[in-house]
Amino acid sequence: MITEEVKARMREICARYPDPRSGTLPCLHLAQEAEGYVTPDGIAAVSEVTGTKIDEVESVVTFYSMYDRAPTGKYAIKVCTSISCYLRGCDGLMEHFEQRLGIQRGQTTADGSFTLQGVECLAACGMAPVLQVNGEFVENVTTADADALIERLKRGEAVAAQPGAWNVLPSKTGASAQQTAAGSGSAQTGKAK
Amino acid sequence: MAEQEELVNLTIDGQPVSVPKGSLIWAAAQKLGIEIPIYCYHPKMDPLGACRMCFVEVEKMPKLATACTTTVAEGMVVSTTSAKVKKGRAGTLEFLLINHPLDCPICDKGGECDLQDFTLRYGPGGSRFDLNKRHFEKPIPVSENILLDRERCIACQRCVRFTQTVAMENGLVMEQRGFRIEVGVDPAAPFDSIFSGNVVEMCPVGALTAKNYRFVTRPWELKKTPSVCGNCSVGCNVRVDVRVDKVLRQYSRTNDAIDDGWLCDRGRWDLDWINDTERLRTPLIRRDGQLQPVSWDEALRFVAERLRAVRDQRGARAIGGIGSTHTTNEEAYLFQKLLRAGLGTNNVDHAHGRFPATEPGALPWAWSDSIAGLEQASHIVLLGADPYHRQPIVDLRIRKAIRAGARVYVVTPEANRLDRLVAGVIRYTAGHTGTLARALLNIITSDGLARGEQGAQRAADRRASVAQETPERAAQVAGVDADALRELAREIAGAKGAVILYDEAATLEPSGATLAADVLDLALITGNFGKPGAGAGPLLADNNSLGARDMGLLPDTLPGYRPVGDAAAHAALGGAWLATLPAEPGLSYTEMLSGGVKALYVMGANPARDATPEQLAALDALDFLVVQDLTLTETAQRATVVLPAVAYTEKDGSFTNTERCVQLVRRAMQPLGGAKADWEILVGVARALGLGWTYLSPAEILSEIGRTVPLYAGVTRRSLGAEGVRWPFAPGERTPEGRATITGSPSITWQMLAEGVARAQKPGGELIAPRGRGE
Numbered sequence: 001m002i003t004e005e006v007k008a009r010m011r012e013i014c015a016r017y018p019d020p021r022s023g024t025l026p027c028l029h030l031a032q033e034a035e036g037y038v039t040p041d042g043i044a045a046v047s048e049v050t051g052t053k054i055d056e057v058e059s060v061v062t063f064y065s066m067y068d069r070a071p072t073g074k075y076a077i078k079v080c081t082s083i084s085c086y087l088r089g090c091d092g093l094m095e096h097f098e099q100r101l102g103i104q105r106g107q108t109t110a111d112g113s114f115t116l117q118g119v120e121c122l123a124a125c126g127m128a129p130v131l132q133v134n135g136e137f138v139e140n141v142t143t144a145d146a147d148a149l150i151e152r153l154k155r156g157e158a159v160a161a162q163p164g165a166w167n168v169l170p171s172k173t174g175a176s177a178q179q180t181a182a183g184s185g186s187a188q189t190g191k192a193k
Numbered sequence: 194m195a196e197q198e199e200l201v202n203l204t205i206d207g208q209p210v211s212v213p214k215g216s217l218i219w220a221a222a223q224k225l226g227i228e229i230p231i232y233c234y235h236p237k238m239d240p241l242g243a244c245r246m247c248f249v250e251v252e253k254m255p256k257l258a259t260a261c262t263t264t265v266a267e268g269m270v271v272s273t274t275s276a277k278v279k280k281g282r283a284g285t286l287e288f289l290l291i292n293h294p295l296d297c298p299i300c301d302k303g304g305e306c307d308l309q310d311f312t313l314r315y316g317p318g319g320s321r322f323d324l325n326k327r328h329f330e331k332p333i334p335v336s337e338n339i340l341l342d343r344e345r346c347i348a349c350q351r352c353v354r355f356t357q358t359v360a361m362e363n364g365l366v367m368e369q370r371g372f373r374i375e376v377g378v379d380p381a382a383p384f385d386s387i388f389s390g391n392v393v394e395m396c397p398v399g400a401l402t403a404k405n406y407r408f409v410t411r412p413w414e415l416k417k418t419p420s421v422c423g424n425c426s427v428g429c430n431v432r433v434d435v436r437v438d439k440v441l442r443q444y445s446r447t448n449d450a451i452d453d454g455w456l457c458d459r460g461r462w463d464l465d466w467i468n469d470t471e472r473l474r475t476p477l478i479r480r481d482g483q484l485q486p487v488s489w490d491e492a493l494r495f496v497a498e499r500l501r502a503v504r505d506q507r508g509a510r511a512i513g514g515i516g517s518t519h520t521t522n523e524e525a526y527l528f529q530k531l532l533r534a535g536l537g538t539n540n541v542d543h544a545h546g547r548f549p550a551t552e553p554g555a556l557p558w559a560w561s562d563s564i565a566g567l568e569q570a571s572h573i574v575l576l577g578a579d580p581y582h583r584q585p586i587v588d589l590r591i592r593k594a595i596r597a598g599a600r601v602y603v604v605t606p607e608a609n610r611l612d613r614l615v616a617g618v619i620r621y622t623a624g625h626t627g628t629l630a631r632a633l634l635n636i637i638t639s640d641g642l643a644r645g646e647q648g649a650q651r652a653a654d655r656r657a658s659v660a661q662e663t664p665e666r667a668a669q670v671a672g673v674d675a676d677a678l679r680e681l682a683r684e685i686a687g688a689k690g691a692v693i694l695y696d697e698a699a700t701l702e703p704s705g706a707t708l709a710a711d712v713l714d715l716a717l718i719t720g721n722f723g724k725p726g727a728g729a730g731p732l733l734a735d736n737n738s739l740g741a742r743d744m745g746l747l748p749d750t751l752p753g754y755r756p757v758g759d760a761a762a763h764a765a766l767g768g769a770w771l772a773t774l775p776a777e778p779g780l781s782y783t784e785m786l787s788g789g790v791k792a793l794y795v796m797g798a799n800p801a802r803d804a805t806p807e808q809l810a811a812l813d814a815l816d817f818l819v820v821q822d823l824t825l826t827e828t829a830q831r832a833t834v835v836l837p838a839v840a841y842t843e844k845d846g847s848f849t850n851t852e853r854c855v856q857l858v859r860r861a862m863q864p865l866g867g868a869k870a871d872w873e874i875l876v877g878v879a880r881a882l883g884l885g886w887t888y889l890s891p892a893e894i895l896s897e898i899g900r901t902v903p904l905y906a907g908v909t910r911r912s913l914g915a916e917g918v919r920w921p922f923a924p925g926e927r928t929p930e931g932r933a934t935i936t937g938s939p940s941i942t943w944q945m946l947a948e949g950v951a952r953a954q955k956p957g958g959e960l961i962a963p964r965g966r967g968e
């Protein structure tokens with residue numbers, strides 16, 4: 001159910017644009033936040049508020065992997081599988097997550113804590129391979145980073161060790177961007193294979 | 194005069210060409226007859242640049258350019274044949290075929306498929322892709338009539354863009370992205386549009402196919418004939434596709450002035466009545482209470498004998514004829530000629546008949562503008578009209594006008610498909626369309642909203658007649674919001690150009706007797722007249738509703754709306770027809786169905802279907818009933834003689850659409866064995882009556898119409914050309930071979946009004962007398 005209150009927030013967003021249609025993406029985020037994932041109800045509400053036809057909203061939802069069409073676990077881990085991340089070993093990373101969590105991509109762990117998904121380019125190709133946890137970026141991810149991340153999340157800690165510090169994992173704190181760009185990343189991801 | 198368009202000069206493959214500034218390279222090549230292959234581009238939609246099929250090389254551009262998105266520039270040098278272009282095209286095709294199932298041998302599109310054709314012309318012979326192709330369940334329904342084979346889709350998005358941006362309906366959407374992209378439908382927003390079939394025609398591959406066409410034929414087995422849709426009054430230009438003896442579909446033949454390249458699903462697919470196995474193949478005569486097969490000779494002789502007997506015993510006034518809004522102009526013309534000149538009666542009418550309460554000689558229901566003109570309107574008002582269901586392609590044009598910024602007001606008793614898209618919606622109690630029109634006139638005449646000298650004059654003429662018809666009264670009797678009417682009146686009066694359309698059915702409502710004249714007055718008084726994108730007009734029901742009237746299927750007017758008592762018309766027509774014509778107005782449709790006649794001749798109409806019990810009893814009490822039709826209709830079942838006729842796809846002729854455009858219909862298939870075209874049957878009956886008619890073809894009849902009916906002066910089959918001409922006609926320039934031509938009128942002007950549009954009326958009379966008798 002999308003409450004009137006959520007709809008009111010959606011309307012507020014749409015009012016910022018000359019054409020309410022422009023509010024489609026942020027409104028969908030609100031719908032997802034309100035119900036955990038984008039439900040037919042959520043789509044109907046966004047369609048109503050933005051004056052966009054239902055089928056067009058549906059099309060938008062399927063285009064962006066940031067929107068979930070089914071309930072996810074507590075943490076939704078979205079691993080980029082597009083070209084840059086592919087070249088930097090995302091396949092190995094994905095397999096590692098699958099083994100570690102005991103699920104296939106697209107599935108949720110039995111205890112409901114993790115959902116694993118492969119997604120299209122997250123627009124952070126310079127830091128490939130890249131993943132997102134509940135919308136927060138994690139970059140230059142090695143298999144060791146992946147293990148550390150899962151441990152942190154299990155303990156209920158934040159995704160990033162230092163919030164606001166470009167979401168670099170603890171193991172990377174202090175490492176300069178140059179170092180990672182200089183190729184150590186490639187060696188690390190290579191190990192994942 | 195139109196502004197001189199600025200031209201841009203360029204060369205394509207060494208050939209110079211000049212095209213208007215802003216044209217696409219694709220269009221410039223088109224002009225030279227150079228093919229640039231396209232998939233995603235469609236001339237009726239905005240460019241997308243998604244498929245990369247249309248690559249050309251432009252000198253000084255570093256990379257290949259897409260011809261569908263690149264506009265021409267002065268001095269541009271374009272190659273469509275360079276090695277780079279060839280490589281680019283081959284590359285695109287190799288990519289497109291990566292996931293394609295290559296199932297041409299079982300694909301309905303095979304033989305008319307752009308993917309197949311372009312691959313043969315420009316593609317690589319093989320593929321370097323040796324991994325698994327993607328597979329889908331095939332096919333899946335996307336609507337009641339259309340199936341989707343996702344494997345064949347090349348994601349050009351034509352179908353999606355059509356439903357979303359042209360039809361503006363729920364429909365197809367692209368789902369997912371990247372290599373997962375597919376066409377789909379949201380279950381919450383089903384694809385149930387009357388325009389859906391267009392996506393099948395425009396899909397460049399065999400991904401979208403029509404359920405009723407799948408596995409029925411191969412394109413090369415079809416005989417394709419340019420013609421006109423015979424379904425509703427829009428008169429969309431079609432290509433009739435026939436396989437041996439069955440019509441399988443109609444495709445668009447793109448007449449920008451009428452259909453803009455689209456067809457509705459009714460026109461495209463509702464053709465089963467032509468292929469009906471129950472169609473009549475032999476004349477029938479009732480003997481011992483049963484309709485029994487007889488030969489044509491016997492049937493025609495019998496009809497003539499019985500008609501003659503009724504005339505001799507009871508007089509010509511005991512005979513009547515009900516004509517059709519579906520048959521051709523030529524047939525309507527012959528039908529009334531048979532009754533008037535052959536049998537001596539003016540008892541001729543058709544189901545809709547006269548627009549009630551129209552002054553003699555007046556023609557207020559001529560749509561004063563055109564369908565294409567809607568695009569230039571700043572305002573469009575639909576009064577009691579539902580074009581989505583009744584004249585779908587007009588509805589589609591209104592959607593185009595909406596995209597161009599037109600403010601549309603839907604004033605209808607029931608919910609309308611356009612409600613969601615328009616500037617205003619006004620509801621009222623059914624049956625009161627006329628009340629609303631007069632209330633609008635009341636507001637305009639009493640609030641001083643007239644524009645222009647002529648408008649003010651007419652407002653003064655009308656003020657008294659609508660003085661009582663206040664919006665408050667309309668609110669009381671028709672349950673309409675009086676303030677909404679006031680606002681609407683102001684919008685119309687302030688419009689740059691307003692077009693007001695009503696459905697002809699509304700003129701038959703109790704309040705609608707003067708509707709046609711009132712709506713025309715509304716346009717005249719507010720200055721919305723005499724220019725494209727302004728005016729008033731009816732949305733008629735059937736493919737030849739207007740032609741039936743034009744040709745004189747009316748008890749009180751001869752062809753071209755000359756009153757039956759008009760001496761000059763009598764002299765002219767009687768001379769041409771070698772007959773003395775009756776001068777008394779005849780009986781109307783309802784009068785003939787209420788026992789007014791003893792013998793009734795029905796051509797292509799089915800009065801029994803909508804008849805009251807009294808009318809049915811009167812039909813049964815007739816001495817003699819002849820029916821010409823395709824099947825044993827409710828009326829034919831009661832007939833004394835039934836004569837089997839053929840459909841519009843089986844004969845030549847012409848139709849006149851709701852905006853006065855006279856267009857040619859062509860025979861697309863052999864007539865059903867044993868049946869004859871209505872005009873042939875009429876000639877047969879006339880000859881059996883000893884009338885000595887010698888018409889050998891509809892062309893001959895049309896030429897006679899061109900000579901004897903001033904409204905159609907100069908019309909011949911040749912002069913109508915491929916896309917028809919709108920009356921009133923004027924003589925055009927002679928062709929180099931010395932043949933006479935005619936030009937049409939996109940809109941009717943004040944001057945035409947003053948002059949009497951087509952010299953068709955009694956001398957000195959107005960053709961369009963925009964006064965009703967509502968006083």
Ligand code: SF4
Binds near residue numbers: 353376397400
């Ligand atoms: S179904 Fe046909 S028209 Fe639609 S995107 Fe696919 S190929 Fe293009």
Ligand code: SF4
Binds near residue numbers: 424425426456458587
């Ligand atoms: S709008 Fe009318 S004329 Fe045009 S295709 Fe449909 S039925 Fe035929």
Ligand code: FES
Binds near residue numbers: 081084122125128130
């Ligand atoms: S390819 Fe992974 S972020 Fe762009």
Ligand code: FES
Binds near residue numbers: 234242243244
């Ligand atoms: S036709 Fe030009 S990119 Fe598709």
